[in-house]
Amino acid sequence: MASISLPRVLHPRKTSLEIERENFEKAQSQALQKAINGQECPVKQKHVRSAIIGTFQTQSAKIFWAYALRLPSLDDRIVAWKLCHVVHKILREGHPLCLVDSQRHRKELDEIGKLWGHLREGYGKMIKLYTALLINKLEFHRRNPRFPGHLGVTPDELESIGGNDVNNIFDMTIEMFDYLDHILALQEAVFGSLNMARSNSMTSAGQCRLAPLIPCIQDASKLYDYSVKLLFRLHSTLPADILAGHRERFLKQFRALKKFYESTSNLQYFKDLIAIPPLPEKPPNFLIMGDLRDYVTQEVVVPQEPEHEEEPIQEETLIDTTDDSAQDSNKVSFVVHQEILEQREFLKMQCEKLRGEINALMSKNQKDITLLKDKISSLEHDLALKESELEHEKHIKEDLLNQSFAVAQSQDSEQKQFHEKFDKLKAIYVKLRDEHVAELRKKAEVEKKLSIALRTVEKMTELEAEKDKLEMSEKQKSDELASLIKDKELFNMETEILKKSVADACKEKDSIERELQSVLEEKEELRKKSEELSYKLLELERQIDNEQKKLQASLESIVRKSIENNEETLSNAIHEVDNPAITALTCSPDYLRSLTKGCQDVLQESLTLIFTDYESVITLTNKIAHRHSVYILNGRATGNTSPDIAFGEKMADSCKILGEVVLRLLQSIKENQSTEVIVKEAVEKLEEIVVLGENINMSLLGEKAENLVDMLESEMASMDKAIEEAANKIQEMLTNSRAADSGIKLEVNEKILDTCTSLMQAIRLLVKKSRVLQAEIVSQGRGTASDKDFYKRNHQWTDGFISAAKAVAVAAKFLLTAADKVVTSNGKLEQLVVAAQEIGASTAQLVVASRVKADRNSENLKQLTQASKGVTTATGTVVATVKDCSQLIEEREELDVSNLSLHQAKRMEMEVQVRVLELEKELEQERYKLSKLRKHHYQLSGESDT
Known part of the structure; x- marks a missing residue:
């Protein structure tokens, strides 16, 4: 025991999986180091093959x-060139997810291109063009994810990718032209560098530069074929002049591609590596649809690569430095065979491991389903209670609205009657006034004539005075007659003439006097008539004054009654605050804050109110009463959401105080008194209630607000993943069905899965547009704050958006499950209808959640709405396809009763009747369940909103 070293005891031994993982990563690292090195020779295909197998x-x-x-791609241009070649091979031949994983490395490729792009000749220019080609390829596959990395699709798949939208085909053709332009630019730079370096295809330097053209030729061949087919399709739909630019661009690429193929075919290096079919002498004429029948798709063929490749000849080294080259040639087949056996064993172990993981996930999912079912049953009961309370509140609201409408209607009718009466009196007054003006004009004309007559009389009086003077003169002359005898005759003549003139003047005087008398009589009549009209006018004016006073009193009475009704409405709202039944009503602080602006506006408007403008008074008092009644009730409901009962009561008391202040405001308006002080007090009380609501909001949010951004991102990512998995699974089911089924079953499965695929594409587009609109909403709404602050401030909207994302993910999984059951003959077509309708409703919820905060003139909102219409159309297509398939199956399974006897027919009829009754009973039960589930769902939605 003493001989065991301490490090050996402390460090546990690695498991077999960890050792296997380390060996795999080591092998991948060695393969890439051998494939991408600084030697100017072509990339070893066996090392690239190892990297490709590693991706699988x-x-x-x-x-x-x-x-x-x-790898030192930024230090060595050969390494950078080979890296681009290997990346191109990985994107074309690697696992399909390589296209997805490589999207995040576009920046690194762009940096490599920019760095070596400073070398305007040789490898620098080629590297820049190659990185641009790879970035364009990644962008093309991002825009068209149904194209695999090698671009190979069947004619039916190409038709499905293009769809029925001409705009999509138009844009896809432009993207293929861009792709081809990058390929042609790269090949031109490669051949240009060969001429400058004076190298050929049989040297290591030439092969190093030419080797990447093989995958470029493979891509170019597919792109040319698809461009021809899509252009023929566009010319069958659109006018030729619209597609003139497409034709010119295609012809330019056709000539460049033909030259590229000819240059490549003439090189000895490519003869054993790739077979390039020549392009036709003349390009297709898209204006003649018959040329499409003559068009033949030509495939580029790459022969099977040999298991062993000889080392390229090094220009600098002519001496063979290997010690056992002869033994290597004998051991190659054994080494390759050993590698294949090891890879097969590794794949078997991976399959067993995945099978175990799948079984564990299935058991876990079953447990989760059981727990969710229990939770759904418990939430259904709560939904029913909430729904009954909601109905009661709706009835109360309808009663209040009906009462308000009746009061407003009665006021409008009374005002209309008074206005009609006033208009009639006004018309009579105008008529009398016009008649009086006409009579006054006549009086003025008569007075004018009278003045003329008076001037005539004055002239006659002067004549009479002159006559008197003449008579006196005559007497004097008579006295002097003796001395004036000589002038007597003349005097007599003059006297006669003067007498005659006087006589004529007297006659004229009499006539004028008679005319004057007539004028005076007419003047008297006019005076009497004028006095009579003046009296009538005075009577009419007094009557108009009385009516105006009555109208004024009526209008003041109407305004007073309207204000009293508003006071009653507001008093009822204050009274309802203490109603025990309102304790079940809840309202979010955010909604209460949204009502504050309307209340503040009407309060400020009352400061400039003109009390004699009765229409404005009635309108404004209605606004004040109703807005503050709603605000007080919602304030009380907001207080109910507070976990602190005392705090909720404080909120209720503040609402009642606000109501009393507003009542005093209405009283001041009714008595034509100043409202400035009361308005200031009401505004302060409103701000106090808003602060209380914000405190409730913060107490309810807790730590959840800090995690809203992460929660939203997590749910959106989960939603994207669910949609992507559903789309891939549907494609997999379609492939499996085509391989295993036939006849009507294959036809039904293809129709259903195609429509489901279209629906998933529409949903994917909707989610994409929703993300763009969400970013716009956040950028416009946050101001100088952070995204986190915006989501925290709008937590209810964020919760709704999260809920919508969850609903879309769940609906996508539900659609996938339903389609799987239908295709495997274990499900019903009705399940697919329900799944399609559910996913339509879920995406609609996502659209509504986005539309709440969006600008109505936003272009992104219009695009989201258009994408929503696409989802609706795709959902309808799924439902219609299911119905068609159901009818197709029913027609196939039509009952044959031709061979039934009377007894058998009667017995079958009774059995069918029994089955009908059973199905009707099951239908009623399922409808009852559906009703309960909907009630429960509405209850959950209400709780999430509050």
Whole structure:
């Protein structure tokens, strides 16, 4: 015992699996070091083959990248060039998950390309172009995940990938053109470097540069074939002028690819490594659909690589330094055979290990299912209770809304009657006023005529005065007649003339006097009529004043009654705070905080209220009463969520105090008093309630808020994984069904699994758009805070988003299970219908959760809505396909009654009736179960929201 060393005792021995793991990783490291070294010679294919087999053993490329990134690719250009070649081979021939694992290493490839891109000639330029090609290949497979790494798909698969959307085919063709451009740019740089270096295909340096062109040719051949087929399909759907750019780009690539194939075929190095079919002399004419029948897909053939490859000839070394080259050639077959046996044993052990793990997982899943069923049954009862309480609250809310509507309707009708009466009085007043104005105008015309007549009378008076003067002058002249005899005749003539003029003036005077008398009489009549109209006008004005006073009193009465009704509504809300039945009602602090802004707005609006604007007074008091009634009840409900009863009572008391303050505000408005002090007091009380709600919020969240971000990321990752696994499993089931089934069963399975695949693609697109919209929501809503603070502040929305992600993951697994049962003949088509509808509802929940916080004008929201419509369409397609398949099966299994006797037919009829009754009873029971489950689900949703 004393001879045992201490380190040997303390360190336990390694298990066989650990030893096997270390040996495997060591072998992978050695293979990569031998494949990717600094010697300017082609990569050894046997070492690359070992790396490819390693990806299948680990079902990933993680170990490959772990050792590949340790190589000095940034120090040695040959190592960087060979690394690109090996990565290309891994992506093409490795495990399918290599494409996924390599996505996260695009940055390393880009850094290698940028570093060596500074060398504008030789390997520097080639490395830059090769890394760009690999990054483009990873991007192509990310956008089109149904294409495998080697790009080989059947015509049916290509048709399915393109789908019925012309836009998808249009974009996919552009992506293939981009892929081909990178390949053609790389091959041009490789051949250009050969000419500059004066090397050929039979030297190690030339082979080192030419070797990566083999996988490039394999990719280019597939891309050319798919481009031709997709372009023919686009030309059958779209006008030719729209596709002019596609045709020009294809022709340019056709000429470059033809030259590439000819240059490669002429090199001796490629003759035993790859068989390249020549391209036709003329490119396909896409404007003639008949050329599609003449088009033949030409496959690139890579012969089986020999088990042993000779070491390339080194230009610098012409001396054979190996000691036992002859013995090596005899031992190669034995070594290769030994490696194959070891790999087969390793794969057997891996299968046994996986089988044990699968059995353990199945037993664990069965236990989890049993526990979940028990939990579901217990939650159903709680859901029923919550639903009855919710119905009661809905009735109360409907009664309040009906009462408010009735009051508003009665007020509108009374106001309408008063307005109609006022309009009639206004019309009468306008008519009388117009008549009075017309009479006044007539009076003015008469007065004008009278003034003219008066001026005429004044002229006649002047004439009479002049006559008197003439008469006096005549007397004087008579006295002087003796001395004026000579002028007597002339004077007499003048006197006669003047007399005649006076007579005419008298006649005119009489006529004017008569006309003046008529005008005066008319003026008197107008005066009397004017006085009568003035009296009527005064009576009408007094009547209008009385009606306006009545209308004013009525409006004031209506406003007062409206405010009193609002006071009654608010008093009822305050009274309901102490109602024991409301203790079962709950509300989230976040929802209560969202109601605060509306209450604060109406309070601030009351400061600028004009009391004589009755419409504004009624509208504003309605808003104040109803918003604060809802706020008080929800504040009481928020207090119910507090685990501290005393704190909840404090919340209730604050709500009642707020209600009393608002009642005083309504009273001040009703009495036309200043509201500034009361509004300030109400706003302070609102802020106090908000602070209390935030305290409840923090007490309820606890440590959960700190982990919301991790929980959300975890659930979203689980959801992505569930969708990805479901899509892969459906493809696997379709492959197995095609291999094992035939006839109607194969037709039914293919239809169902194809529609399920389309549905999973639509869901995957929806989840992708949802992630983009979620990032936008967080970036817009967090402000200067962190993501963690945003999720903590909006924890209810985050909980809803997490719940939606869980629902999508569960629905995807449910769809996968239902499809598996249907395909293996152990399930019913109805299960698949239910699964499709459930997954549609789950994705709808995810859309709603995203839409709550999103900007209505967001482009990402529009894309998410469009993706949601795609899921709905895919769900409907699944349901329709199931119905068609069900009808197809029923037609096949149609009952043959031609050979039944009367007794047999009657007996079968009775049995069918019994079966119908049993099925009806089972249907009622299942509907009852469905009702209970829905109630329980609603209850769980309500608890998660609060």
